[in-house]
Amino acid sequence: MKDKLLVTPPPHVKSPKAVQGIMLDVVIALLPAAIAGAVLFGFRSLLIILASVASAVASEAIYQKAVKKQVTVNDFSAVITGLLMALTLPPDVPVWMPVIGSAFAIVIAKQVFGGLGYNFVNPALAARAFLLAAWPLHMTRDWLNPMTYEALSTATPLVGFNVTGQSGLTLTQMLLGQRPGSIGETCILALLLGGVYLIARDVIDYRIPVGYLGTLAVGTWIFGKPGALFQGDPLSGILLGGAFIGAFFMATDYVTSPVTPRGRLFMGIGAGLITLMIRLWGGYPEGVTYAILFMNLVTPLIDRYVVPRYYGSGHDAVARKAAGGETR
Amino acid sequence: MNENKTFLGYDFVKGFIKENPTFALAVGMCPTLAVTTSLVNGFWMGVAVIFVLTFSNVFVSLLRKFIPDEIRIPVFIILIATPVVIVELVMKAYLPAMYDILGIFVPLIVVNCIIIHRAEAFAYRNRVLNSAMDALGSGMAFTLNLMVIGAIREFLGTGQIAFGSAVFPKAPLFEPAAVMLTPPGGFITLGVLMALLNIAVARVSKRKTTQSQSG
Numbered sequence: 116m117k118d119k120l121l122v123t124p125p126p127h128v129k130s131p132k133a134v135q136g137i138m139l140d141v142v143i144a145l146l147p148a149a150i151a152g153a154v155l156f157g158f159r160s161l162l163i164i165l166a167s168v169a170s171a172v173a174s175e176a177i178y179q180k181a182v183k184k185q186v187t188v189n190d191f192s193a194v195i196t197g198l199l200m201a202l203t204l205p206p207d208v209p210v211w212m213p214v215i216g217s218a219f220a221i222v223i224a225k226q227v228f229g230g231l232g233y234n235f236v237n238p239a240l241a242a243r244a245f246l247l248a249a250w251p252l253h254m255t256r257d258w259l260n261p262m263t264y265e266a267l268s269t270a271t272p273l274v275g276f277n278v279t280g281q282s283g284l285t286l287t288q289m290l291l292g293q294r295p296g297s298i299g300e301t302c303i304l305a306l307l308l309g310g311v312y313l314i315a316r317d318v319i320d321y322r323i324p325v326g327y328l329g330t331l332a333v334g335t336w337i338f339g340k341p342g343a344l345f346q347g348d349p350l351s352g353i354l355l356g357g358a359f360i361g362a363f364f365m366a367t368d369y370v371t372s373p374v375t376p377r378g379r380l381f382m383g384i385g386a387g388l389i390t391l392m393i394r395l396w397g398g399y400p401e402g403v404t405y406a407i408l409f410m411n412l413v414t415p416l417i418d419r420y421v422v423p424r425y426y427g428s429g430h431d432a433v434a435r436k437a438a439g440g441e442t443r
Numbered sequence: 444m445n446e447n448k449t450f451l452g453y454d455f456v457k458g459f460i461k462e463n464p465t466f467a468l469a470v471g472m473c474p475t476l477a478v479t480t481s482l483v484n485g486f487w488m489g490v491a492v493i494f495v496l497t498f499s500n501v502f503v504s505l506l507r508k509f510i511p512d513e514i515r516i517p518v519f520i521i522l523i524a525t526p527v528v529i530v531e532l533v534m535k536a537y538l539p540a541m542y543d544i545l546g547i548f549v550p551l552i553v554v555n556c557i558i559i560h561r562a563e564a565f566a567y568r569n570r571v572l573n574s575a576m577d578a579l580g581s582g583m584a585f586t587l588n589l590m591v592i593g594a595i596r597e598f599l600g601t602g603q604i605a606f607g608s609a610v611f612p613k614a615p616l617f618e619p620a621a622v623m624l625t626p627p628g629g630f631i632t633l634g635v636l637m638a639l640l641n642i643a644v645a646r647v648s649k650r651k652t653t654q655s656q657s658g
Contacts (some may be wrong), residue, residue, distance in 0.1 A: 209618075223631065227638070248627060249620035 171197030202299025326383020489586025
């Protein structure tokens, strides 16, 4: 009964969208990136994606069975978690890592807190952070060269970019994903395709990715070149790391991002700033995971302070008050 | 508590489930999270707490009629600090390696919630023998908790569990997850164990109520 008497902020407009439909849209939007990852990094990456999705769905079903809750694996949310987590992994990690990661994402980061809608951080990112802390060597070394599938012996382009301010890659290479990186983060065109699809279908708000990538680009332009201001390479700054997949698919997670348009803009800008700070002045080469996780944590705070104006308040009310009229 | 005044067994047993210091009362979290990176660390921390807790509970109980209510907390602290110094010096003398690992957490037992909690909530208003049993029960439960958490974290974080010089298994069976030895690993282990114990207790008490209703 408690679950049926939900009191939410107005306006109360019934939306024809259901969880399943939205989630299916996200899965569709992620497919180009997954296919691109499989092409760029070979059969292994496909295996990792499949293992991750299978583990996520199985964990959700087993947990819900075990605690006698309704099994909700057919709403596709576990599929998305598994898919997203796999796309953020280096392509040469052992196959047991996505299995453990997805199980952690579903059980520890999502179901223990009450399931879909109650998790306070993005489960896929929480699992990625867990894997990064648990097996740091695999998570920072198991890169492959695209198309040749050979193990990478040098640092990833992003590491070099953070140090020198130069990417050493052409724009085409970066857009097509012809660089070492996580399975799903490199092919920008595929991610952009999925992101635009989601914005066009009104599934995600453009403010989060635009705020995120815009902040990161401007910040990279200002601080990206060591020893000089306003000479950085903003394009490489947003194309080289995991910023695209993070901005379109992770920071926009309904459960863990603000509900108001202005709040969403703050979410994007905040995540962009933190990513920039971790990359340039922090100990890790990439900061997307921690930036979004941090903004997930402050989302309730943003929602609390960024409240839309009541209808009838604002300028008119101020003017009436100034004129000595009645105010409500 | 009055009807149990002479029931010593209950005072001992209640510390394990109903008033389990770590999982039911959530006191003494600082050493619980900080020193439980291995089974042996958890064991020696627990032993130190058992000694301090028994000593302080007995003396608080003995002196309970003479301690003025207004200044009871400072008096408790003095009564607790005495055994803590004893433990610290003994450990430094006979277990210097363990003392280096436990470090600041041994002197910090003085302000450990478990000890002050048992002194304030139990020893201050109960007889000496009951207080001693209460201290032993709580202390042993605390030791057991630390050992379980320590064993889980050590096994997952290093792939092995060491008892002195014996190590089991000889070679790690899997790639150890370094995160389990860090504070997040401590929180995750603690949370999962707490949840499992709560589920178990809820199941048992539910079965009891249905039995008493039908019977």
